[in-house]
Amino acid sequence: xxxxxxxxxLSAVLFTIGVVGVIIQRNVIVLFMxxxxxxxxxxxxxxxxxxxxxxxxxxxxxxxxMAVAAAEAAVGLAIIxxxxxxxxxxxxxxxxLLKL
Amino acid sequence: MSSILNSIDLQFIxxxxxxxxxxxxxxxxVVAYTVYAERRVLAxxxxxxxxxxxxxxxxxxxxADLIKFIFKEDIIPFAVNxxxxxxxxxxxxxxxxxxxxxxxxxxxxxxxxxxxVLSNMLxxxxxxxxxxxxxxxxxxDLFVSNFNVGLLYIFALTGLGVYGxxxxxWASNSKxxxxxxxxxxxxxxxxxxxxxxxxxxxLIPAGTLDLVKIVELQGGTWFGFIPKWNLxxxxxxxxxxxxxxxxxxxxxxxxxxFDLPEAETELVAGFHTEYSALKxxxxxxxxxxxxxxxxxxxxxxxxxxxxxxxxxxxxxLGLVWFVGKxxxxxxxxxxxxxxxxxxxxxxxxxFGWKILLPAALVNIVIAAVLGVLFx
Amino acid sequence: xxxxxxxxLAIAALAVVSAFNIILQRxxxxxxxxxxxxxxxxxxxxxxxxxxxxxxxxxIVYAGAIMVLFVFVIMLLNVREEESRxxxxxxxxxxxxxxxxALLAEVAVVIRFVNMPAxxxxxPNTAIDPSQxxxxxxxxAHVMFTDxxxxxxxxxxxxxxxxVGAMYLARRDSGEGAERIEQALATDAAQxxxxxxxxxGH
Numbered sequence: 186x187x188x189x190x191x192x193x194x195l196s197a198v199l200f201t202i203g204v205v206g207v208i209i210q211r212n213v214i215v216l217f218m219x220x221x222x223x224x225x226x227x228x229x230x231x232x233x234x235x236x237x238x239x240x241x242x243x244x245x246x247x248x249x250x251m252a253v254a255a256a257e258a259a260v261g262l263a264i265i266x267x268x269x270x271x272x273x274x275x276x277x278x279x280x281x282l283l284k285l
Numbered sequence: 286m287s288s289i290l291n292s293i294d295l296q297f298i299x300x301x302x303x304x305x306x307x308x309x310x311x312x313x314x315v316v317a318y319t320v321y322a323e324r325r326v327l328a329x330x331x332x333x334x335x336x337x338x339x340x341x342x343x344x345x346x347x348x349a350d351l352i353k354f355i356f357k358e359d360i361i362p363f364a365v366n367x368x369x370x371x372x373x374x375x376x377x378x379x380x381x382x383x384x385x386x387x388x389x390x391x392x393x394x395x396x397x398x399x400x401x402v403l404s405n406m407l408x409x410x411x412x413x414x415x416x417x418x419x420x421x422x423x424x425x426d427l428f429v430s431n432f433n434v435g436l437l438y439i440f441a442l443t444g445l446g447v448y449g450x451x452x453x454x455w456a457s458n459s460k461x462x463x464x465x466x467x468x469x470x471x472x473x474x475x476x477x478x479x480x481x482x483x484x485x486x487x488l489i490p491a492g493t494l495d496l497v498k499i500v501e502l503q504g505g506t507w508f509g510f511i512p513k514w515n516l517x518x519x520x521x522x523x524x525x526x527x528x529x530x531x532x533x534x535x536x537x538x539x540x541x542x543f544d545l546p547e548a549e550t551e552l553v554a555g556f557h558t559e560y561s562a563l564k565x566x567x568x569x570x571x572x573x574x575x576x577x578x579x580x581x582x583x584x585x586x587x588x589x590x591x592x593x594x595x596x597x598x599x600x601x602l603g604l605v606w607f608v609g610k611x612x613x614x615x616x617x618x619x620x621x622x623x624x625x626x627x628x629x630x631x632x633x634x635x636f637g638w639k640i641l642l643p644a645a646l647v648n649i650v651i652a653a654v655l656g657v658l659f660x
Numbered sequence: 661x662x663x664x665x666x667x668x669l670a671i672a673a674l675a676v677v678s679a680f681n682i683i684l685q686r687x688x689x690x691x692x693x694x695x696x697x698x699x700x701x702x703x704x705x706x707x708x709x710x711x712x713x714x715x716x717x718x719x720i721v722y723a724g725a726i727m728v729l730f731v732f733v734i735m736l737l738n739v740r741e742e743e744s745r746x747x748x749x750x751x752x753x754x755x756x757x758x759x760x761x762a763l764l765a766e767v768a769v770v771i772r773f774v775n776m777p778a779x780x781x782x783x784p785n786t787a788i789d790p791s792q793x794x795x796x797x798x799x800x801a802h803v804m805f806t807d808x809x810x811x812x813x814x815x816x817x818x819x820x821x822x823x824v825g826a827m828y829l830a831r832r833d834s835g836e837g838a839e840r841i842e843q844a845l846a847t848d849a850a851q852x853x854x855x856x857x858x859x860x861g862h
Contacts, residue, residue, distance in 0.1 A: 186778055187668050187708060190771045195672045195705075197770060199679050199698070201763035206683030208756045214734060215691045218682055221726070222695060225702055228718075236709040236794065239779040241803045244714050244795060248804070251721050252815045256822030258726045262733045263829035269737050275688075369689070433796045437716035441703075444724030448696065451728070455689065455735050467735060474728060493790075494797050 192233035200226035213268070213277045217261055224254050296420055299407070301386070304429045308385055315611075316573040317347035323619045330623035357562035362457070365559065369456035374560065374567035377449030380442040381574040387435040388581050389497045391427030391591045391603035400425065427591070427604060431497040436488075436586075439496075440481055443537070443578060446571065447473050450556050453568070457559035465555030468545050468630065475637040476536040476543075479529055482645035486526035486652035487586045490518040490660065500590030514589040519659065522652035527587045529645050531617075534579035536637065538572065540618055542625040545633055580614035664708060675701035688734050692727060699723045710781060711795040 199222060206219030228247045235243025268280055321336070321343070328335025337343040361367065397403070404422040411418030432438070447470050454466015491499045505513045516523050536543035557568045584590055588610050591603030628636070674697065681694030699722045706715035781794050791798035804812050 187664060188775055189778070190775050191668060191672075192705070192709070193770045193774060194767050195675065197763065197767040198676055201760055201767075202676070202679040202683060204763065205756045205760050208759065210683060212688055214688050214730065215682065215685075218691055218695045218730065221722075222679060222682060222698060225699065225722070228714075229702055229705060232706050232709050232711045232714055235711065236781075237776050237778050239781065239794065241794065241799050242807075244711050244800055245803050245808055247711075247714050248717065248800065249808075249811055249815050251717060252819060255721055255726055256819050258729055259822045259826040260829065262729055263826040265733060266737070266830050275737070369693075432712060433790060433798075434712045434716045437713070437720065437797075441716050441719035441724060444720055444728075447724070447728055448731070451731050451735065452693075455731075463735070467732070470728060470732060474725070477724075 189233055189237045192229060196226045196229040196233070199223075199229070211276050211278055213265055213275050213280075216277065217258075217265070221254060221258070224250060295411075295418060299420065300422070300425070301429050304425070305386060308388070308390065308429065309382070312382075312385055312574065312577060313570075315577060316570055317351070319573055319576065319615050319619075320350070320569075321347050322615070323622070326616070326619045327623050330620075351566070354563050354566040359562045359564070362459075362559050364458045366456040366458065369452050370559075371564075373449050373453035373456060374564045374571070375449070376452060377446055377571035378567045378574070380445040381571045381578065384439050384442050384578050386429040387431065387438055387496050389428045389431070389500045389585060389590050390607055392596065392600045393426045393497070394424045395427055395600040395603075397422055397425050427600075428497055431495050434494050435496040436484065436494040436499075439578065439582060440477075443575065444477060446575065449568075449571070453560070454556040457556070459559055461558045462556050465558065469539060469556055472539070472543065472545060472633065472637075473537055475634065476533040476641070479637060479641040479645045480533040480537055482642070482649060483526045483529035483533065484586060485645075486519070486522045486648050487515045489652045489656040490515060490523075496585050496590075500585055500592060503589040504592050504596075512589055512592070514587060514592075516587040519652050519655040522648055522655055523587070525644065525648045526652070527583075529641055529648065530583060530587070533637070533641055534583065535618070535621065536633070538575045538579055538618075540576070541622040542628050543633060544627060545630050576615065576618060577611065580611045580618075583614050584610040668705070668708060671701045671704050675705075689731065692731050692734060695730075696723055696727050699727065709795075713795055713797050713800050 203219045203223035203226060206222065207216055210216050210219065228250055231243040231247050231250075233243075235241065235247075265275070269275060272279055274280075324346075325335040325337075325343070335343070336346045339345040339349045361370065400423040404420045407420050407422075408418045411420075450469045450473070451466050454462045454464075454469070457463070487499075488494065491502055493499060493502075499515075503513050503515060507513055507517075511517060514523075516527050539545075557565055560568060584607065590610075591607040593602065593606035596603045596606065678694040678697040678701070682691045682698070685691045685694065699718060703715040703718040703723075706712075706718060790796040791802045793799055
């Protein structure tokens with residue numbers, strides 16, 4: 186049996202990498218992927234606790250997180266496409282004006 | 286190290302490995318001869334001869350083709366992205382192959398001829414190495430594994446196959462490949478939706494996602510002569526689901542009349558324009574393995590899998606029924622290819638999103654209502 | 661050390677390496693592939709936690725739908741190597757390293773102090789009543805449509821809003837498309853050999 190702490194440690198490492206990615210990356214698509222990575226790290230924690238508490242609620246939360254992530258990806262990528270259309274760049278530092 | 290070996294369920298691992306190997310070889314032979322059958326049947330439809338030179342009636346043609354593929358020059362175009370270009374065919378083929386462990390080829394607990402001798406041999410071998418093996422292969426299940434989410438497992442892996450196509454289109458660095466890859470992925474994503482939703486109407490009478498159990502529940506007859514297949518369950522929901530499934534399965538595998546990604550007249554060969562020799566063969570095999578997968582799924586979900594007359598007394602007959610039904614679908618593919626013209630791209634997208642998807646959704650409602658009333 | 665421990669370590673190592681791949685690659689398509697590998701690794705880990713439904717959904721939804729969308733957009737915008745960076749917020753880079761270390765310290769604390777024994781669970785694949793077993797389709801459906809039916813419905817409303825929002829954001833003005841085609845036709849008539857390549861607009 187794998188101890189709970191192993192899962193939590195892996196989850197924390199992945200989450201950290203996601204945070205660092207958000208800080209150092211400037212490409213908006215990669216930034217978005219780092220956010221997905223953080224969501225996934227949290228999902229791992231939820232599933233691990235669901236197993237170690239013998240309760241299905243954690244897995245249900247993961248299901249809902251995935252649905253939200255899918256909605257987020259659809260809207261986010263639409264925003265990225267329209268951003269690229271208007272500014273011809275994916276660098277978020279270039280997108281610092283509120284007007285076109 | 287020995288503790289690791291002891292913690293493995295040897296009967297399960299060894300049995301699964303042997304069965305996977307056997308089934309894998311069978312699938313490869315089926316794929317090879319589907320290609321051959323396609324060429325011969327198309328030839329008949331188009332009033333030609335087709336390949337008939339290698340061996341009797343050209344029956345050794347697949348092996349000749351394989352040898353040709355192996356010995357062709359392996360070209361890697363200059364401008365490609367090498368790493369992605371090389372892994373793309375693998376990404377197409379491997380998930381397609383991984384699916385076969387949940388195929389229900391036949392019933393459980395089938396007596397294996399010579400199973401006793403085989404298990405004795407293996408046990409002696411194990412004992413001579415100093416392990417205490419007690420394998421029992423006298424009765425085997427004619428499937429590798431069954432689990433609670435078998436159907437979702439298939440959908441998950443077939444969904445991963447899209448990456449191979451997208452990556453191949455992108456890495457080839459050619460406009461034909463890129464257009465083919467984009468079209469193909471858009472088509473696969475769109476039709477995957479209708480495909481998965483059409484299946485839900487079958488899952489309502491079945492009540493499980495385990496393919497083995499779905500087949501087992503389809504045994505027996507209504508009124509003594511109508512087979513209890515899901516095709517006819519909750520009439521007409523099963524029938525509508527079957528039609529939607531069949532159409533979207535053809536689109537999902539990029540076959541005529543939905544073969545836009547490989548439309549020769551527009552895109553040369555689509556996403557695999559820049560591929561040659563064995564790498565092209567891998568794409569080709571991937572396509573045919575996927576064809577087999579959707580045929581197996583159609584057989585399992587709608588036509589009762591291995592169920593058929595006399596299976597109760599002769600369990601091995603189940604295998605024959607199963608293979609026969611799968612071949613029926615494969616023949617249907619070839620027949621359609623010889624008969625239908627190609628769709629236009631906008632027609633394809635409109636058809637998928639505006640007709641098939643709503644039809645699948647409405648069908649779920651019909652099936653649910655009928656299920657509440659009659660189950 | 662059992663087999664499953666080795667399995668966990670192998671998958672975890674692959675996941676961490678791929679995660680670093682996401683943030684260190686300059687070409688977004690490599691980052692996307694890194695993330696896909698991480699998602700598949702996590703699906704494998706979910707299986708070790710008896711969450712087979714979640715594992716399957718992870719591959720179908722995340723790897724099979726969301727990430728295909730990402731790759732699709734990367735290809736559609738045809739983003740190649742990142743152009744030379746204009747680092748306006750240089751201090752952020754210096755923030756990254758200490759933050760990374762601080763969060764890793766948290767990991768160390770977690771490994772030291774958090775632990776609980778896992779309850780014994782019967783194998784969901786052979787369970788007599790799958791709806792009582794952990795991680796099966798039946799059990800998750802049971803929870804979803806009894807205790808959590810309201811969040812479930814709220815999620816579906818959210819997805820509907822997302823669909824409408826995405827459609828609105830990504831569409832071109834209807835007049836613009838016709839104008840473009842007219843323009844293209846005009847240039848085409850002027851100089852016949854110029855091929856006009858419009859994207860097919862999905």
